[in-house]
Amino acid sequence: MKNNLFSWILLILSSLVLLFILAPLAGMFLNTGSSEFIETVRDKEVQESIWLTLWVSFAATFFFAFAAIPLAWLLARKNFPLKGVVQGIIDLPVVLPHTAAGIAVLGFISRDGFLGKIADSLGLSLINNPAGIALAMAFVSVPFLINSARDGFSTVPERLEKAALTLGASRSRVFFTISLPLAWRSIMTGFVMMFARGMSEFGAVVIVAYHPMIAPVLIYERFSSFGLKYARPASALFIIVALAVFILLRLISLKKKEIYISPDAEA
Amino acid sequence: MLKLKNINKKLGVFALSEISIEITEGEYYVLLGRSGSGKTQLLELIAGLSIPDSGEVWINNQDVTRKKIQERPVGLVFQDYAIFPNMTVFGNIAYPLHSGKLKKRDIDHKVKKIAEEMNISNLLDRFTQNLSGGELQRVALARTLVNSPRLLLLDEPMASIDASLKDDIKRTLRQLNRNGLTIIHVTHDYREAVSLAGRVGVIHNGHVIQEGPPDMVFSKPVNKFVARYAGIRNFFRVRFRREGESWKALCDGDLVFRISGSSFPEEGLMILKSDDIKISNSEPSAGSDNCIKGVIKEINPSEYGMEVMVDAGETFFVDLPVNDFRLLQVKELSPVWMTFPKEAAIALPGAG
Numbered sequence: 001m002k003n004n005l006f007s008w009i010l011l012i013l014s015s016l017v018l019l020f021i022l023a024p025l026a027g028m029f030l031n032t033g034s035s036e037f038i039e040t041v042r043d044k045e046v047q048e049s050i051w052l053t054l055w056v057s058f059a060a061t062f063f064f065a066f067a068a069i070p071l072a073w074l075l076a077r078k079n080f081p082l083k084g085v086v087q088g089i090i091d092l093p094v095v096l097p098h099t100a101a102g103i104a105v106l107g108f109i110s111r112d113g114f115l116g117k118i119a120d121s122l123g124l125s126l127i128n129n130p131a132g133i134a135l136a137m138a139f140v141s142v143p144f145l146i147n148s149a150r151d152g153f154s155t156v157p158e159r160l161e162k163a164a165l166t167l168g169a170s171r172s173r174v175f176f177t178i179s180l181p182l183a184w185r186s187i188m189t190g191f192v193m194m195f196a197r198g199m200s201e202f203g204a205v206v207i208v209a210y211h212p213m214i215a216p217v218l219i220y221e222r223f224s225s226f227g228l229k230y231a232r233p234a235s236a237l238f239i240i241v242a243l244a245v246f247i248l249l250r251l252i253s254l255k256k257k258e259i260y261i262s263p264d265a266e267a
Numbered sequence: 268m269l270k271l272k273n274i275n276k277k278l279g280v281f282a283l284s285e286i287s288i289e290i291t292e293g294e295y296y297v298l299l300g301r302s303g304s305g306k307t308q309l310l311e312l313i314a315g316l317s318i319p320d321s322g323e324v325w326i327n328n329q330d331v332t333r334k335k336i337q338e339r340p341v342g343l344v345f346q347d348y349a350i351f352p353n354m355t356v357f358g359n360i361a362y363p364l365h366s367g368k369l370k371k372r373d374i375d376h377k378v379k380k381i382a383e384e385m386n387i388s389n390l391l392d393r394f395t396q397n398l399s400g401g402e403l404q405r406v407a408l409a410r411t412l413v414n415s416p417r418l419l420l421l422d423e424p425m426a427s428i429d430a431s432l433k434d435d436i437k438r439t440l441r442q443l444n445r446n447g448l449t450i451i452h453v454t455h456d457y458r459e460a461v462s463l464a465g466r467v468g469v470i471h472n473g474h475v476i477q478e479g480p481p482d483m484v485f486s487k488p489v490n491k492f493v494a495r496y497a498g499i500r501n502f503f504r505v506r507f508r509r510e511g512e513s514w515k516a517l518c519d520g521d522l523v524f525r526i527s528g529s530s531f532p533e534e535g536l537m538i539l540k541s542d543d544i545k546i547s548n549s550e551p552s553a554g555s556d557n558c559i560k561g562v563i564k565e566i567n568p569s570e571y572g573m574e575v576m577v578d579a580g581e582t583f584f585v586d587l588p589v590n591d592f593r594l595l596q597v598k599e600l601s602p603v604w605m606t607f608p609k610e611a612a613i614a615l616p617g618a619g
Binding site: 160173 | 314337353
């Protein structure tokens with residue numbers, strides 16, 4: 001009886017949390033009329049902003065992965081002075097208020113900033129530019145990729161890497177043929193997480209680039225200028241697209257053959 | 268072939284210290300030690316996976332202490348084989364060949380040849396997840412041997428395979444050694460040392476404490492630790508006393524052993540191999556150097572037959588073949604007489 005009561009309490013509390021997430025979303029969809037929704041789908045401005053959000057977040061994830069994945073390997077495998085501090089720095093963007101992160105990135109990429117000066121000398125302005133948006137997205141989302149890839153590399157038994165070395169492979173060959181393939185699932189999960197987090201970013205991006213408008217900024221603009229009713233269809237559409245992309249990427253990353261890694265048998 | 272000169276390596280709270288071992292071409296050397304005694308670390312030092320704090324590693328008259336792993340003519344088979352789960356058996360065996368500049372056809376040929384020698388040709392296309400321990404070990408051996416190393420290092424090669432497959436793998440290892448391959452085999456099981464080694468080294472707490480042919484090491488252990496490794500369970504703390512030309516060992520519980528030898532210190536440890544003791548159910552006629560009466564405390568089946576524990580003030584472990592035990596017709600609490608020649612009593616002077 002007691003056990004049963006406990007199960008009921010668990011069930012009710014869990015349902016409440018799920019309901020809390022689903023109810024506002026369901027309300028939003030139910031309150032969006034089909035004619036408004038179709039009109040929004042056809043709206044060129046909305047289409048462009050969603051497309052911009054997707055490709056800029058993807059590009060940010062893709063390019064940052066080249067540096068983030070080796071860093072994740074280093075964190076998983078090597079001990080070095082101040083490693084804890086480095087790990088803390090990586091997690092920092094997750095705890096910062098995103099507008100503050102935006103201000104920091106803006107200072108970095110504005111004409112007086114370090115990166116801004118370099119870009120300026122190449123005749124490029126990062127403010128109000130997709131490249132600036134990508135940097136703002138990456139700033140707040142790259143920890144997800146690094147941490148997930150690091151966890152992935154940690155689960156690759158070190159002795160497999162050692163064995164490859166004794167078999168004559170160079171360190172880079174060991175990385176590409178053993179470490180990377182065996183950590184692939186976690187890296188892909190991190191990739192999807194970073195992409196999704198970048199895509200949904202508003203605070204940091206709105207400070208760096210109001211225009212061109214990514215979807216979260218567009219939704220905010222419609223809400224502040226025209227109200228809830230007008231912002232709703234765009235929000236619904238963006239959520240559907242984001243979900244579809246998210247599910248697609250998950251499927252692609254899960255499709256790779258599951259690799260079984262035996263538990264570490266070293267004494 | 269291989270020379271380790273005064274190797275020292277600190278590993279956290281543990282350290283390998285002053286390890287010097289010399290192994291000649293074609294030798295089968297077994298390094299015996301408990302887990303945590305530093306055997307695996309020593310293999311890693313030889314393979315180049317770590318570098319000693321001081322001392323030198325010489326292979327084929329070349330100082331390789333600072334040489335890269337990839338440049339040492341050494342193959343290492345890990346305890347759990349370290350088979351790459353993202354590759355087929357073929358991919359695993361071919362892995363070391365891709366580091367050189369071999370043509371695909373040559374790689375194919377080499378892999379197939381070694382797979383045949385190791386009896387795993389039928390597994391080449393399989394992924395490794397569902398292979399048995401014995402099969403994985405053969406894959407690991409093939410992968411290590413495909414590049415023809417001069418020195419093969421084996422880390423506990425029998426630890427994860429069924430007892431029934433051990434003889435098989437022993438035969439393979441003997442054959443490899445007979446073909447000229449120098450082998451260093453690390454294990455915690457003295458029986459592997461007895462059945463394979465040309466020479467044994469016993470490592471304990473980072474020191475090599477005894478070295479020599481297995482029969483020498485196990486018949487004349489230098490201390491209790493090595494004795495335990497030889498499967499000896501009868502240890503007695505004794506005082507040695509000279510009586511005329513002969514010597515006796517006096518144990519605390521009024522036991523007196525006649526022992527052979529010419530000089531002993533005042534105190535030490537005496538050991539008796541459990542299969543050197545004979546048991547009878549009636550008092551034997553005089554003739555044996557040592558005859559001790561006791562009562563059977565426990566009888567347990569053992570890998571040799573039966574293990575009989577006899578209480579005679581001190582506890583004695585006696586191993587008997589099953590048939591001998593049946594003929595004896597004894598059970599727990601039966602009185603028995605144990606006899607053994609004085610040569611069977613091995614004194615470890617001053618050992619603890």
